[in-house]
Structures are given as structure tokens and as C-alpha cells.
Amino acid sequence: MALLDSLEAANPLRATAAAAADMYGFCSIETFASTSGLRYTHEDAQGFHDYVAQFTTPNFWFKDQNVTPWVWDKNYDNYQDQFGFDASCVSYHSGHGDMDRNTGVYRAPMGAAWNGADWIYSDAMRLGDNNARYLFFSTCLSLRVHDGMTPVKTWHGANGGFRMLFGFETESIDDPNYGKYFWEEWNKNKAFSKAWMDASWRIDRHQAPSVMACGATDVEARNRLDNERQFDRTAATPSFYTWRWFDPEPRGARRSPNAELPDRLAVARLHAPAPVERGALGERFGLSTRSASLDAHVSVGEDGFWEARLAHPAEPGADPGVRTVRLAAERAVERYGLADAVDLVFDEVRYEHVASAGTDGSGTEAQVREAVVTFRQVVNGIPVTSPGYGEVRVRVDSGGTVTSVSDTSRPVAELIERSRADAGPDLESADGVENAVDAAVRRRVRSVTGEANDAETVAGSAEVGYDLSGSYADVVASRTVRVDCGEGLVKRYRVQVPVTA
Known part of the structure; x- marks a missing residue:
């Protein structure tokens, strides 16, 4: 976050606008x-x-x-x-x-x-x-x-x-x-x-x-x-x-969702979020250390998560190719030491597009604005699956230039082993975990519609992994489902079942 001169600096209303009514x-x-x-x-x-x-x-x-x-x-x-x-x-x-x-x-x-x-x-x-x-x-x-x-x-x-x-x-x-x-x-x-x-x-x-x-x-x-x-x-x-x-769908090959429990069932104790010094982060990415420049290019949250904007995206253009953007992102991970404190695995590439049209019928076809290459943190041999956590994202523009990097990973202090029996007899195997998620989905559907029906799973969303949203990371099984709400309406819900909690 930026250090603000006053509360009004955080006001999204344009200063030249009329009264706030x-x-x-x-x-x-x-x-x-x-x-x-x-x-x-x-x-x-x-x-x-x-x-x-x-x-x-x-x-x-x-x-x-x-x-x-x-x-x-x-x-x-x-x-x-x-x-x-x-x-x-x-x-x-x-x-x-x-x-x-x-x-x-x-x-x-x-x-x-x-x-x-x-x-x-x-x-x-x-x-x-x-x-x-x-x-x-x-x-x-x-x-x-x-x-x-x-x-x-x-x-x-x-x-x-x-x-x-x-x-x-x-x-x-x-x-x-x-x-x-x-x-x-x-x-x-x-x-x-x-x-x-x-x-x-x-x-x-x-x-x-x-x-x-x-x-x-x-x-x-x-x-x-x-x-x-x-x-x-x-x-x-x-x-x-x-x-x-x-894009709602990834481009090219993506990491296959994990359906297996780790060989060694364990809870991960996470390091407390470490203060991130913005000046040091700016130097790491070759950005100016002047305050005004850092405000524009580096943001740091209280949770220690950060984002660095390295360049303005080039004009939208043709597809640069999945291989090109993935290689550019992998080089950025190595160059900036993004995997020094955590284990990362390539996850997927998704595109951001832009298009335009005039009311007179003129316009442009969809063009690639940026590709978002995601690397996912690995804990105890399985991926982190909690949304917004355990991810390093590298954005690459249509010209193949890395434009920004963000990091929401959490280093692990220690693994605290749990026995399979601690998970309960119904969660000792992958099949048992899947059955538990099925039951949780039916409960969620009942809470929405009043009927305990099954729901369609969103492709690629079912996975076993670690939830990094607390001080301790538990193994969880999660799935995003489409719930039929009647009258042609559908709403999505993310269902998560703890395995080691």
C-alpha cells in the first residue's frame, strides 16, 4: 500500500467533481x-x-x-x-x-x-x-x-x-x-x-x-x-x-489437478508474514527507489503479499504463443529469485483480451492484451489450492515483455505430522475424500435450493491441496460447482472439506 498524505488521497471521487451528494x-x-x-x-x-x-x-x-x-x-x-x-x-x-x-x-x-x-x-x-x-x-x-x-x-x-x-x-x-x-x-x-x-x-x-x-x-x-x-x-x-x-479457459498445457493425499499427512506451520521493504523490492526489480516512483510501481500488503509493475503493456496484438510467454515467465522466476524461499510448479497460462466496436458497426477483433502465467506453491509434495494464496503470477504482454510480477506465497516453518487415523476413517483415502466432498456439495445445494441434489463440477476445479489462508495450512479437498437455482439461473459455489483440521 502507498503512504497517503491524507484520507482524501484514498478518495476515488475526482477532486474536480461537484459536491459529494x-x-x-x-x-x-x-x-x-x-x-x-x-x-x-x-x-x-x-x-x-x-x-x-x-x-x-x-x-x-x-x-x-x-x-x-x-x-x-x-x-x-x-x-x-x-x-x-x-x-x-x-x-x-x-x-x-x-x-x-x-x-x-x-x-x-x-x-x-x-x-x-x-x-x-x-x-x-x-x-x-x-x-x-x-x-x-x-x-x-x-x-x-x-x-x-x-x-x-x-x-x-x-x-x-x-x-x-x-x-x-x-x-x-x-x-x-x-x-x-x-x-x-x-x-x-x-x-x-x-x-x-x-x-x-x-x-x-x-x-x-x-x-x-x-x-x-x-x-x-x-x-x-x-x-x-x-x-x-x-x-x-x-x-x-x-x-x-x-479467458475462462487456460491456453496450452496446464498442470493436472491433484487428486491424491500427500504420502506424509501433515499440517504446515507457516512463517509469520515478514515485513517487505518497498525500497529493497524496488531495487530487486531495477525500479527507481524514489518514493513517487515506487508508489506507482510497487504495492505491499499487510500480509506480506506484493506486486511489482515493471512495464506498461504493449499495444494489444496477436497471440504471442503460449511457449513464448511461459518461457518469459520462467526466466523471470529464475532472475528474480521467486522460488528461493518456496517450491513452485507451473500451473497454467490464461489470456486477457481486449476488443472494441463502434455503434456504426466498426470495430476490432479480440486481441491479446496480456498473458497471465501462474506458478503454484507446493507444500509437502502437493499444491496450494486456496484462492488468492500460494501463487506467483507473471504477466507477459503481446510483445513477450514481462510487465508485472505478484507473489502471494507463504514460506513453511515446519510440517507437523498427522496419522491417517487423525483424518478419520472416511478421509484415509482419495476415494473417501471424494465421497466427503460429494456429501458437502449436496449439503450446499440443499442450503441454496432446499433439495439435496448433486451439482455439476466446473472443469479443472476439483483438487486436493493445502489451504494457506491461516497461520497453519491444512490439507483440504475443494471443488467449484454449478448450482441450478431455477428459472434458468445458475450460481457457482466453492465447496471445501478439511482433511487434517
């Missing part, structure tokens, strides 16, 4: 009128709310049955100049979401009915002709970019002047941390779009966050997408759209 509005739904509920949407919105509430009081926060279609209705979305999704500069919604595979219309269920309806549809909205400039739809499928879908197709008709929209190409995990992590990433001197993308990947790398920006020209839209990091009340002219997203 009408800045933020929130909606979150866990109990729906006509479909299965969710567990963490209030916490999701809370994380975003609590950060911005330091600077100004939000206009509203509607929850559950108080979230009805009038909030998005173009005749009422700025009701009394205070309430509704177009009443605030920044509007945040967390709940269910879906998109019609043919028309590209986004739809979402509400907490209660209004005028006989309890769903909203993007083709009935008009957002931005009042106050809305930044729209966060923390729901599944709110910003699709594949299968013939584009932000222009879904959102241009609803755009009365908003500047950016944040969502997902895929189904998303029901998780409490999207809003909280967004501001943690933003405070690492990242643009809004990158903060949203990186926050979402801290939760689950099998989902694909996406962000769009618009402007009067393609250059303006691209600049907004890449660089905007302060909220601006100025309405956008939505003539051109640019969007970025992470």
Missing part, C-alpha cells in the same frame, strides 16, 4: 421473489459500501424485498432525485443474473414484485441520462463477450451516458469479497477496470470478469478502460465501446 447507491438480494436465494450478496455490497462511506453517505441501500423493478425503470430510476439505479454516480447491484443467448438481453430477478413483475431487463432500462456513470453488476453473465454477445448488443440501448460497466462473461461465484477486494486492488494504484478483474480472480480463477468503457472515439474509450481510476460525473458519449476480459 448523489455519489453511491446499492442493491443486494439474498431472498428472491421467484427463485432460490443466495448467501453472500449483502456482504459483497457491504465491502464496497464500507470503503466509500468513509468519504460520503450513499443515497440508498435497498435489500431483499425492497429491491423491485422500479429501481431500474426508466421512469423512476431517479425517484425524488435520490433513489434508483440512475440516481447516483456509482451504482452497485449484487444478486442473480442471466443473459438471453439469442437476443443478448440481460435479465435479473428481484426481491419482490412491482406492477406485477419481479424481473428486470436491460432492453427496458435507460441509465446515465441522469446521474449514473459507473455501473457494477456483481451477478452472473452481466457483461458477456463470447458466443456472439458484445457490450454494444446488450447495453448500448440502455446507455444514456454512463462511462463504464463492470460484470462477468461467465457465471460467478457467490462470495462475500468482491466489493472489499475491489478497493484493496484499487489501492494498489490500479485503474478501475484492472482492480475489478484482479479482485474477481482472487476469488476464483475459473470465472471470467469483464469490464467495458465507452466514449466519443475509440481512443477515448480505450483510454478510459485502461486508465480511469477516479469517479467522474461527466456523461460519456457512447459512440465507441472497448472491453477487456479474462
Whole structure:
């Protein structure tokens, strides 16, 4: 984190903006009128709310049955100049979401009915002709970019002047941390779009966050997408759209998920997070040690995790090739000693893409912005599997240049052996562990839908590994599943079962 001169330095509202009124509005739904509920949407919105509430009081926060279609209705979305999704500069919604595979219309269920309806549809909205400039739809499928879908197709008709929209190409995990992590990433001197993308990947790398920006020209839209990091009340002219997203699938060969227990069952005691001296980190990567430069290029968290930005990505271009980016990343791991204190294994390569389109039909095909090469920490012969921990990520741009490195590994102090009997008779074998996860999945499905059904496993997500989120790392078995919530809606959940706890 940067050392701030004052609290106002952490305020995301542009200093030249008018008074702080009408800045933020929130909606979150866990109990729906006509479909299965969710567990963490209030916490999701809370994380975003609590950060911005330091600077100004939000206009509203509607929850559950108080979230009805009038909030998005173009005749009422700025009701009394205070309430509704177009009443605030920044509007945040967390709940269910879906998109019609043919028309590209986004739809979402509400907490209660209004005028006989309890769903909203993007083709009935008009957002931005009042106050809305930044729209966060923390729901599944709110910003699709594949299968013939584009932000222009879904959102241009609803755009009365908003500047950016944040969502997902895929189904998303029901998780409490999207809003909280967004501001943690933003405070690492990242643009809004990158903060949203990186926050979402801290939760689950099998989902694909996406962000769009618009402007009067393609250059303006691209600049907004890449660089905007302060909220601006100025309405956008939505003539051109640019969007970025992470690929939901890895490229090339990836590490095979581990299904086996370690030969020696043990709990790992972790070293306490060691202070990371930013100046030394800057010198390690050949960055200027001047404070202003380090603020722009090096961020360090209280947990000792860090990120160093080494170069601005080249202009998006053609696929540089998986072999090229992997070799560049492996050389960076060796050059900077990233495996000196921990064991690392190559995990996967995923691409971040960018594309653009004008409302006149012009545009560019998807281009590679960066490749993200992930190396995973290995403890006691098996990988770390807890999201956001035990990873070294190296970003490589379309020209093959390493642009940034981040490290969330935790060195191990000692392994404390456990006998197989300590795990219990049902967890002594890989088959027993898999059965335990199956049972946990059924319990989770029952908690969401009321029925103890099985759920589809997201490809590549089932694994046995270590959870590094505490002071001690336990062996766990985890799996991400797709839960059918009814009415054509699906939500993802990550299910984890402890083996050595």
C-alpha cells in the first residue's frame, strides 16, 4: 500500500467533481421473489459500501424485498432525485443474473414484485441520462463477450451516458469479497477496470470478469478502460465501446489437478508474514527507489503479499504463443529469485483480451492484451489450492515483455505430522475424500435450493491441496460447482472439506 498524505488521497471521487451528494447507491438480494436465494450478496455490497462511506453517505441501500423493478425503470430510476439505479454516480447491484443467448438481453430477478413483475431487463432500462456513470453488476453473465454477445448488443440501448460497466462473461461465484477486494486492488494504484478483474480472480480463477468503457472515439474509450481510476460525473458519449476480459479457459498445457493425499499427512506451520521493504523490492526489480516512483510501481500488503509493475503493456496484438510467454515467465522466476524461499510448479497460462466496436458497426477483433502465467506453491509434495494464496503470477504482454510480477506465497516453518487415523476413517483415502466432498456439495445445494441434489463440477476445479489462508495450512479437498437455482439461473459455489483440521 502507498503512504497517503491524507484520507482524501484514498478518495476515488475526482477532486474536480461537484459536491459529494448523489455519489453511491446499492442493491443486494439474498431472498428472491421467484427463485432460490443466495448467501453472500449483502456482504459483497457491504465491502464496497464500507470503503466509500468513509468519504460520503450513499443515497440508498435497498435489500431483499425492497429491491423491485422500479429501481431500474426508466421512469423512476431517479425517484425524488435520490433513489434508483440512475440516481447516483456509482451504482452497485449484487444478486442473480442471466443473459438471453439469442437476443443478448440481460435479465435479473428481484426481491419482490412491482406492477406485477419481479424481473428486470436491460432492453427496458435507460441509465446515465441522469446521474449514473459507473455501473457494477456483481451477478452472473452481466457483461458477456463470447458466443456472439458484445457490450454494444446488450447495453448500448440502455446507455444514456454512463462511462463504464463492470460484470462477468461467465457465471460467478457467490462470495462475500468482491466489493472489499475491489478497493484493496484499487489501492494498489490500479485503474478501475484492472482492480475489478484482479479482485474477481482472487476469488476464483475459473470465472471470467469483464469490464467495458465507452466514449466519443475509440481512443477515448480505450483510454478510459485502461486508465480511469477516479469517479467522474461527466456523461460519456457512447459512440465507441472497448472491453477487456479474462479467458475462462487456460491456453496450452496446464498442470493436472491433484487428486491424491500427500504420502506424509501433515499440517504446515507457516512463517509469520515478514515485513517487505518497498525500497529493497524496488531495487530487486531495477525500479527507481524514489518514493513517487515506487508508489506507482510497487504495492505491499499487510500480509506480506506484493506486486511489482515493471512495464506498461504493449499495444494489444496477436497471440504471442503460449511457449513464448511461459518461457518469459520462467526466466523471470529464475532472475528474480521467486522460488528461493518456496517450491513452485507451473500451473497454467490464461489470456486477457481486449476488443472494441463502434455503434456504426466498426470495430476490432479480440486481441491479446496480456498473458497471465501462474506458478503454484507446493507444500509437502502437493499444491496450494486456496484462492488468492500460494501463487506467483507473471504477466507477459503481446510483445513477450514481462510487465508485472505478484507473489502471494507463504514460506513453511515446519510440517507437523498427522496419522491417517487423525483424518478419520472416511478421509484415509482419495476415494473417501471424494465421497466427503460429494456429501458437502449436496449439503450446499440443499442450503441454496432446499433439495439435496448433486451439482455439476466446473472443469479443472476439483483438487486436493493445502489451504494457506491461516497461520497453519491444512490439507483440504475443494471443488467449484454449478448450482441450478431455477428459472434458468445458475450460481457457482466453492465447496471445501478439511482433511487434517
